[in-house]
Amino acid sequence: MTHHPDHEVELFKDEGAYEVYVDLPGYEREDVDLRWHDGRLHVTAEHRDDDGETRVYNRHVSVPRSVDAESITADYDDGVLNVRLPIAADESRPGTLIEVRESAPSE
Structure with missing residues (x-):
């Protein structure tokens, strides 16, 4: 059964x-271009109807942890794109951790 977001x-x-659900009603599977680049999921879809009108969809999704790019899977069913982004084995968040200190009371 398809999850409709x-x-x-x-x-x-x-x-x-991470599970990403993208609602793409009116697009066919062949219309969807899906890429993982620079730590973000890029979803682009382009559909041309019988009248020559073109609809374009473009979104980027970021996640807070490193992803195992080689294990990403995607399915498209009933107008919904479902992308599974496995968290990398190290599971550490990228970047440098910054300590948040308590402010000194004001006088």
Whole structure:
């Protein structure tokens, strides 16, 4: 059964992976160009109808942890794109951790 998102794009964390659901009604699987680049999921879809009108969809989704790019999977069913982004084995968040200190009381 296909999960139909309440919003255009939904992101969930589930058992060691991120699940991204993208609502793309009116697009065919062949219209979708899906790429992982620079730590972000890039979703582009382009559909030309019988009247020559073209609809274009373009979104980028970032996640807070490193992803195992070689294990990403995607399915398209009933107008919904479902992308599974497995979290990399190290599971550390990229970047440098910055300590947040408590402010000194004002006088």
